[in-house]
Structures are given as structure tokens and as C-alpha cells.
Amino acid sequence: MFLSLFGAVESGVIYALMALGVYLTFRVLDFPDLTVDGSFVTGAAVAGISIMHGVPPILSTLFAAIAGFIAGCVTGVLHTKGNINALLSGILMMTALYSINLRILGQPTLSMLGESTLFTQLQSLWKGTGLDSFMNNMLALIGLEQMPATWAIVVAMTVVTLLIKLVTDYYLKTEVGLALRAIGDNKRMIRSLSANTDSLTIMGVGLSNGLVALSGGFIAQHGGFADVNMGIGMIVIGLASVIIGEALFGTKTVARATLAVILGAIIYRIIVILALRVDFLETGDMKVITAVIVIGALVAPKLIQARKEKKRRLAKRHQLGRQVKEVS
CATH class of the missing domain: 1.20.5 (Single alpha-helices involved in coiled-coils or other helix-helix interfaces)
Incomplete structure (x- = not known):
């Protein structure tokens, strides 16, 4: 049971980045963006294929975020410059990305087993310092079971997610960030103040999908594979994380809202794990x-x-x- 909950927290922290991206479009911009299902796979595909071609994992992860940002910007351009409905723009881009992702991968599923990723490097580094053994010995002395081998990943991803949260909080309080929030509240009002709403919308959707693709890149490295269908339902998972977080922790301030989204992603994974432990439910019932x-x-x-x-x-x-x- 403990290992299952630990795994839920581990994956929840990584998926929290995707949930933050969904929060930016659905809550901040009031933009129903379905590009998420495609850009998540784009991040995984770019990170995976880059690592397979010898690119350092940290650069591969950065490339994944950039690819997602570009995909989001294209969605924004379709909506603002092409005058296509926001929902339809996301659907069109999501559909196009399926073929693009398949081209990037070269096959439906790309295995990265045996390749050096950010997480394998992190675990090797942690074991090399001896802190892993030290922590397990300390836990044994006080009568607690040893931590899973991947607990260093949880610590590292928690730090990364919180740093991105703080950057997002700061960005949304800047002049550009306030304009983005104003677009979601009253687009006509902010346009009357001579703000370039088209550019701001493109930027916002791009940043959102950049975070989604970053999460996809991390998930691919965490699971050791990238699959062309791994993004199906990501938008629903992201919305579930946002809604759960907002319902439980509130949204009085930007900092509180983004923290609620992160905690919502973790709670969502825990709920799923607990639900799957019910006898009549199976993995296919996700x-x-x-x-x-x-x-x-x-x-x-x-x-x-x-x-x-x-x-x-x-x-x-x-x-x-x-x-x-x-x-x-």
C-alpha cells in the first residue's frame, strides 16, 4: 500500500506540470485548448528521440518544452489570425500532432530502456554520494521501512515543480501576466486599453503547451518509453487536477491557485490508485x-x-x- 501511494505521489508531481499548463489556458486565458493531448506526446517524442540520438538528457528535455511551446503558438495563431474557434483550433492541432508525433518517433512506440536519462543520472548521482544508504540506515534505526529506490526522483521533481510554480506566480503578477489574466476575465476591456490581445493569447497558449510538453518529456524518461497514444485523455486528467485542487484548497490568490493545482494533481493520482485497488475495477477502467x-x-x-x-x-x-x- 505504501509503495502504491509513493508511486502515486511520484507520478503526481510530474503530471502537476501538465496540470499547471492546463490551468493557464482554461482558468487564466479562458481558452478551451485541446492541443494538450497532442503536445504532451510531442514533448515525450522529442525528448525520447533526442536522447536516443545522443543528446544530453537536460537538453532533450529543454527541446521537448520548446516543441510544445511551438505547437501551442500554432494553435494560438489559428485562433487569433485565422479566426478559427478556440475549441476547433485545439482539435485541429491535436489531430495534426498525431501524425507529426508519429513522424518524430518513426514508430508507434519508442523504447528508451538502457539509455541514460535525467532520472537514471539522478539516481546514480544520489547513490554515488552515499546519502541513499545513509537515509535508509537512519530509517531502519527508528523502525521505518526503507524508502523506494526512486525517492530521489520525488525530491528532485518536487523542487523543479515548485520552482516552475514560483516562476509562474511571478510571471502572472508582471504587467504581461496581468494582461493575460485580464484577457480571460474581459477580452474587450483589455483590447480597449490598446493591448495586443492576439500576441498575448498566442504567448499564453504557447507557454501552457510548453509546460505540458515538459511534463511529457519527464514522463517519457520516467517510464522509459514514448508512445504515440500516451496523450489520450491528458486534457481530462489536467482538468481533473485543476478542479480537485480548486475545490479543496481554493483560489483566492494566484499563488494559492497554482499550489492547489499541484496538490490536485497529486491527489488525483492517489484517488486513482485507491480506486484501482477495488476488486471489480481494472486498469482498463481508468x-x-x-x-x-x-x-x-x-x-x-x-x-x-x-x-x-x-x-x-x-x-x-x-x-x-x-x-x-x-x-x-
Whole structure:
């Protein structure tokens, strides 16, 4: 059970980058971008094929983010310059990316087993310092089981994700970032202030897909393979993470909202792991589980709010009744 939960946290921290990208389009820009399903695979494909051709893993990961950024910018251009509906722009780009990703990979599935990736280098570095053995010995002394071999990945990815979160928070508070947020709230108003909404939208969608592709690059290196179909349903997973995080932790400030998205991604993975432990559910039921989680996250807050309002109305009625009795 512990190892399953640990694995959920490990993958959740990596998928949190994808959830942050989804947050930028759906919440900040109010742009229903379906490019995510394609750009996630683009990041995985570019990172995988670059590593297979001897490019250092850190540069391969950077190339993955750049490729996703370009894909997002194309979606933004289709919408702003081509006057194509936002939803349709994402669908068109997602469809095109399937063929592009297949071209990049050269085959439906690319295996990176035996190749040096960021995570294999990280684990080798950590074991070389001796800290891995030291930490396990300390845990044994206090009666706790040893940590999994990949716990260094969790620590490193947590640091990376939090750094990107802080950069995102800072960016959204800059002049350009405030303009991006204004586009999502009232596009006509920000346009009346002579802001170039087209360029800002293209930039925002590009940054969003850059984060999504970065997550895809990390996932490919983490799993040891890149598959042309690995992005199917990513947009739903990203939305589930955003909705769960917002429902549980709130969105009063930008910093709180981005932290909620990260925690939402981790909680989503934990919920999926726990759901799969139910006897009658199988791995093939992942999509159904995801749909149920999203529905629950959307409906539950409204039901809770309706219940609170009903209690308030009943309390007011009782109070008015008491006042009438006192007057009479």
C-alpha cells in the first residue's frame, strides 16, 4: 500500500506540470485548448528521440518544452489570425500532432530502456554520494521501512515543480501576466486599453503547451518509453487536477491557485490508485474512474454550497419567527 501511494505521489508531481499548463489556458486565458493531448506526446517524442540520438538528457528535455511551446503558438495563431474557434483550433492541432508525433518517433512506440536519462543520472548521482544508504540506515534505526529506490526522483521533481510554480506566480503578477489574466476575465476591456490581445493569447497558449510538453518529456524518461497514444485523455486528467485542487484548497490568490493545482494533481493520482485497488475495477477502467472523479469534483462543491444556503435560509426563517413572536 505504501509503495502504491509513493508511486502515486511520484507520478503526481510530474503530471502537476501538465496540470499547471492546463490551468493557464482554461482558468487564466479562458481558452478551451485541446492541443494538450497532442503536445504532451510531442514533448515525450522529442525528448525520447533526442536522447536516443545522443543528446544530453537536460537538453532533450529543454527541446521537448520548446516543441510544445511551438505547437501551442500554432494553435494560438489559428485562433487569433485565422479566426478559427478556440475549441476547433485545439482539435485541429491535436489531430495534426498525431501524425507529426508519429513522424518524430518513426514508430508507434519508442523504447528508451538502457539509455541514460535525467532520472537514471539522478539516481546514480544520489547513490554515488552515499546519502541513499545513509537515509535508509537512519530509517531502519527508528523502525521505518526503507524508502523506494526512486525517492530521489520525488525530491528532485518536487523542487523543479515548485520552482516552475514560483516562476509562474511571478510571471502572472508582471504587467504581461496581468494582461493575460485580464484577457480571460474581459477580452474587450483589455483590447480597449490598446493591448495586443492576439500576441498575448498566442504567448499564453504557447507557454501552457510548453509546460505540458515538459511534463511529457519527464514522463517519457520516467517510464522509459514514448508512445504515440500516451496523450489520450491528458486534457481530462489536467482538468481533473485543476478542479480537485480548486475545490479543496481554493483560489483566492494566484499563488494559492497554482499550489492547489499541484496538490490536485497529486491527489488525483492517489484517488486513482485507491480506486484501482477495488476488486471489480481494472486498469482498463481508468477513463471511467477519471470521468467519475471530474463529475464528483464539479458536483460536490455545488451540492455543499446549496446545502449551506438552505441552512442559512432556515436559520433566517427561525430568526424571523422568533422576532414575530416577541413583537406579538
